[in-house]
């Protein structure tokens with residue numbers, strides 16, 4: 001089963017190629033086989049679509065060609081703003097290039113390539129120059145419409161299974177290797193107790209934590225980061241083990257497991273107020289500094305230094321800061337703002353050195369030291385192994401570190417709760433973690449994800465001689481149903497949010513579909529809107545009109561039917577390693593279908609092209625999105641939590657041509673509407689997310705696919721999230737070509753369909769993956785829907801964007817994306 005150890009492939013990818021020598025991934029074309037019927041991307045009937053637009057409104061269309069014209073428009077429409085704001089550096093000739101010789105593998109090359117603008121404001125001039133757009137004259141709007149409707153590539157069905165399949169596990173952080181541990185993590189050399197930074201048993205000084213943050217922020221080398229983190233964790237374990245939980249939460253900048261939903265992310269105005277109150281500086285001064293640095297944390301730090309302190313408050317502790325953050329996150333009701341500001345002010349006045357910077361960033365909800373959660377998880381392993389060895393007076397073993405990391409990863413994907421894992425590590429030891437923290441009803445696990453495919457041929461290539469099964473792909477909302485055995489149940493989203501209050505009807509239906517002998521279970525399902533009269537599935541758009549909070553069962557207008565496709569736990573038995581065929585059998589034995597409330601996902605185990613084609617067509621007739629094709633037997637058919645696995649493939653009717661799948665993108669900014677859209681935003685700037693650099697990279701401008709009703713909703717929601725300037729972790733081009741009129745906090749994710757991907761000097765998506773000082777941009781993007789079930793950091797990653805691009809480029813014979821076509825932009 002995959003989560004435990006990385007595949008050989010992953011290790012090879014990350015470690016086997018010396019820097020610069022790794023060959024670009026290339027897709028192999030599979031052609032000749034019979035392929036699924038290709039369908040063109042649908043043109044929507046939305047009257048606001050680009051195709052309908054009058055000339056002069058077409059700036060809302062994100063065509064590469066419109067960039068040049070936008071330039072002029074934007075310059076006149078929002079003067080001043082664009083040139084003042086801080087822009088992330090964009091030049092590949094960044095200081096990170098110095099690390100070139102030391103790094104191997106794609107992940108590391110990526111990390112080297114870009115870095116947040118907040119840290120390198122001096123680079124802006126250089127970057128800006130490099131990013132000048134060479135846009136072509138705009139296209140006639142009629143041509144645009146035609147192009148929207150044309151298939152993206154004549155070769156779209158000749159798919160490239162290898163390119164996507166090779167990417168297995170690519171979303172995962174590479175695991176630690178023994179040699180690396182020996183060479184680069186100074187495990188055995190550490191003698192922490194001799195020079196401990198705080199007295200054993202006393203609270204962890206927040207300053208010690210911030211000193212570690214500073215070291216992490218100053219490097220981009222993954223192993224160096226792991227080494228700083230793990231040295232600090234080891235110190236905490238040695239001196240104050242019971243505080244490790246709070247320390248880890250502060251490192252990942254979270255307050256609780258996802259399903260508890262306690263979040264922090266305060267707005268800039270509240271933080272500026274607090275900084276003003278405790279330093280005596282005016283809001284105007286603070287704002288001006290913020291404009292200059294683009295980072296409120298730095299502003300807070302510098303403000304403190306300007307202010308003489310009258311008396312010395314008690315130094316902050318990690319435990320105290322964590323407690324306060326949690327308290328702030330929970331404050332609601334009247335005067336909540338002033339209560340929050342007062343706690344923040346108190347903490348800020350106690351800050352020394354860099355503490356104010358990190359405290360403010362934590363309050364904003366973004367630490368921005370390029371520390372991914374997965375790196376923190378990896379760092380725990382050497383820390384704990386060294387600590388356990390130290391207690392026994394032994395030298396820590398690199399083999400144990402590798403094993404411990406594997407255990408931690410596997411356990412975390414099954415039980416994503418540090419509240420459970422960390423105390424278990426401290427009390428029971430890391431090698432016993434698996435028994436202590438296995439899948440338990442009541443704690444949602446990260447769902448298994450699927451890889452996109454573009455044709456039946458590609459699917460058959462993947463599964464070759466192996467047993468697989470096709471299931472209907474229902475279009476609703478993923479629902480993980482937990483039944484705890486004591487009558488208690490929960491419905492969790494894909495995001496591990498508790499949706500029980502949104503779906504009281506599912507909760508109350510359980511007793512009708514559960515068999516009496518089924519006492520506890522965890523089910524993986526899709527909740528789909530259901531028409532009770534016509535006894536038919538309704539489109540996702542209907543489901544999305546359901547209220548999200550405080551739903552009273554009696555008031556429900558949109559009914560849902562649950563389609564169960566997997567069972568992960570039943571009556572105390574954990575089924576993750578059980579083959580799918582067996583899980584399916586158990587699933588069917590444990591429940592009864594109830595019309596319009598609960599059904600088993602429809603499946604077909606036939607293996608030839610015609611059978612699959614027929615089943616695909618039938619799924620579409622039955623209002624489904626297409627098929628999910630899954631490994632049915634053997635080791636590879638287990639359930640792999642949190643993994644985008646090649647053992648699950650999705651084949652969607654809409655995406656058989658074009659990009660291959662939709663993308664989920666974050667809204668960073670908007671352009672004021674004109675003409676019919678005067679009262680709303682007319683177009684938006686979208687970005688993908690780069691988890692390595694923790695930056696949002698712009699990918700396109702979008703103005704197509706919105707109904708008037710939707711534009712109104714979007715205006716209502718987004719206008720509340722405007723910010724005075726882009727965040728320092730937005731990676732965008734500081735030319736006037738695509739600067740939006742307003743910027744937003746990153747809060748909303750949209751599913752977007754595109755006809756095509758191209759390289760662009762204007763957009764920044766996957767720029768370091770592509771490595772040519774060009775980002776990827778979407779051509780003819782169309783809004784599909786809001787994804788409230790994804791948070792911004794779960795948006796399509798830069799790496800996925802790069803994969804999409806390379807896949808498309810290789811399908812079109814472009815040599816794995818090595819060449820870009822000038823006229824694309």
Ligand SMILES: Nc1ncnc2c1ncn2[C@@H]1O[C@H](COP(=O)(O)OP(=O)(O)OP(=O)(O)O)[C@@H](O)[C@H]1O
Pocket residue numbers: 449450471472473474475476477478479494525526565601628650662
């Ligand atoms: N039979 C099925 N088996 C598995 N998943 C199914 C099935 N039917 C519907 N689904 C849904 O399909 C989803 C996977 O495809 P989809 O393209 O909708 O993913 P997504 O939510 O957009 O996420 P991503 O694009 O990140 O994979 C699952 O998460 C699940 O919600």
Ligand SMILES: [Mg+2]
Pocket residue numbers: 474475476
């Ligand atoms: Mg879906």
Ligand SMILES: [Mg+2]
Pocket residue numbers: 661662663664
């Ligand atoms: Mg998707």
